[in-house]
Amino acid sequence: MANGWSLIIGFVIVALFSGISWVAAPKGDTQTVWRSSLLLSAWACFIMWAITFLAQWHPLIVPINGKLRPGYD
Structure with a gap:
């Protein structure tokens, strides 16, 4: 699903x-504008x-869930 081939x-x-x-x-006076825009x-x-994609694939900060279990540290 999420791998390097996606890039x-x-x-x-x-x-x-x-x-x-x-x-x-399209050929004409605006050809440069069309090419640049596209x-x-x-x-x-x-x-x-x-x-x-890369920010979600390799996050810089790992999320921490403190309310996973009561009393779990």
Whole structure:
């Protein structure tokens, strides 16, 4: 479920989307705007997802439940 392959698969999907959007961007005066918008939004979403995924996969602070059992220390 949650393993290192998730990051690699997500990277490949975003890279494929970037390549397709680079080629498929409409020709004209706004071609640069289209390419920039599609590529930046795709990579920003991937980076945000990857940071969230890694933060949950390897948390820096381990949660402690003090009310597990009464009298348990």
